[in-house]
Amino acid sequence: MAIILGIESSCDDTSASICIDGKICSNIIANQAIHQKYGGVIPELASRVHQQNIIPAVHQAIADAKIHKNDIDAVAFTRGPGLLGSLIVGTSFAKAFALANNLPLIEVNHMQAHILAHFIDNMPSFPFICLTVSGGHTQIVLVRDYFDMEVVGQTTDDAAGEAFDKTAKLLGLPYPGGPLIDKYAKEGNKFAFQFPEPQIPGLDFSFSGLKTSIMYFVRDRVKDDPDFLQNNLADVCASVQERIISILLNKLKKAATQFDINNIAIAGGVSANSGLRAALNQVAVELNWNVFIPKFEYCTDNAAMIAIAGYYKFLNKDFVGQDVAPMARMKF
Ligand code: KG4
Numbered sequence: 001m002a003i004i005l006g007i008e009s010s011c012d013d014t015s016a017s018i019c020i021d022g023k024i025c026s027n028i029i030a031n032q033a034i035h036q037k038y039g040g041v042i043p044e045l046a047s048r049v050h051q052q053n054i055i056p057a058v059h060q061a062i063a064d065a066k067i068h069k070n071d072i073d074a075v076a077f078t079r080g081p082g083l084l085g086s087l088i089v090g091t092s093f094a095k096a097f098a099l100a101n102n103l104p105l106i107e108v109n110h111m112q113a114h115i116l117a118h119f120i121d122n123m124p125s126f127p128f129i130c131l132t133v134s135g136g137h138t139q140i141v142l143v144r145d146y147f148d149m150e151v152v153g154q155t156t157d158d159a160a161g162e163a164f165d166k167t168a169k170l171l172g173l174p175y176p177g178g179p180l181i182d183k184y185a186k187e188g189n190k191f192a193f194q195f196p197e198p199q200i201p202g203l204d205f206s207f208s209g210l211k212t213s214i215m216y217f218v219r220d221r222v223k224d225d226p227d228f229l230q231n232n233l234a235d236v237c238a239s240v241q242e243r244i245i246s247i248l249l250n251k252l253k254k255a256a257t258q259f260d261i262n263n264i265a266i267a268g269g270v271s272a273n274s275g276l277r278a279a280l281n282q283v284a285v286e287l288n289w290n291v292f293i294p295k296f297e298y299c300t301d302n303a304a305m306i307a308i309a310g311y312y313k314f315l316n317k318d319f320v321g322q323d324v325a326p327m328a329r330m331k332f
């Protein structure tokens with residue numbers, strides 16, 4: 001039997017999870033509401049709140065899994081990528097817990113963990129292509145095995161989640177704006193306004209031009225009609241969301257053709273978007289894809305994905321020493 005404690009603290013969610021033999025038995029997430037009033041994550045505040053939340057989150061994860069602290073066999077933690085001050089809290093906690101309890105330590109790459117979240121309730125067959133879309137990253141990843149992953153396309157500027165969040169800010173919505181755009185888009189007409197699709201070669205992405213065009217669009221419309229946003233919020237949200245989805249899916253189709261793979265997954269915070277999930281299911285029918293869409297709770301940041309990644313590393317005895325340090329930028 002293998003019991004893994006997973007710790008996630010890369011951005012603004014403090015999370016702890018217990019995985020027993022590949023099954024997630026608890027997944028506690030403490031969100032940080034403090035950032036809402038600033039319109040984005042303030043790194044210094046995030047690390048302080050992680051300090052407050054981490055021990056209660058771990059206690060709760062252990063209690064919910066109905067185990068005892070001494071039953072744990074290994075500690076897996078997010079080493080990176082992420083905010084350094086946030087990562088230091090989770091890494092230091094994991095190291096201290098492992099040292100005090102004489103347990104092996106397992107480092108986990110946050111972006112790989114988003115992909116491995118698919119193995120919590122499902123077993124996608126290798127190879128598959130995963131579109132990983134979060135607040136900091138947008139990647140097309142060729143997944144050959146659990147830890148044999150290659151980034152074959154990525155954003156050259158903003159991430160897809162950033163495109164959602166920055167658009168929301170322009171529309172006067174609070175942080176994080178992605179879920180709110182999703183909500184308003186459901187009531188809007190996605191063909192009401194046209195936003196440009198960037199022409200980026202290969203499998204790479206760009207979202208900064210879209211952000212600029214939305215900024216000018218809002219400025220011009222509000223100049224003509226000060227109530228424009230109030231009266232057209234749902235249509236603007238639906239139209240922007242439609243464009244972001246088409247950018248993502250067009251590249252995904254290109255990747256599927258290029259690698260001749262029809263096992264397709266999505267992961268990361270933006271994979272919670274209901275429009276993207278519906279559009280992907282539709283493309284799956286048209287192109288005969290097997291699609292893998294994570295449960296909502298495993299899309300945005302969580303420690304269950306760290307614990308499951310840790311479980312697969314535990315089986316390989318892939319451990320790190322006490323000299324491990326977090327990495328704000330971390331490649332696969
Ligand atoms: O994976 P994640 O929780 O954190 C990072 O690793 O960055 O992703 C957070 C991002 C934010 O940009 C948030 O606005 C976006 O995911 N997001 C969404 C939705 N839920 C979260 N974007 C669009 N629609 C959603 N429903």
Ligand code: ZN
Binds near residue numbers: 135268
């Ligand atoms: Zn993430």
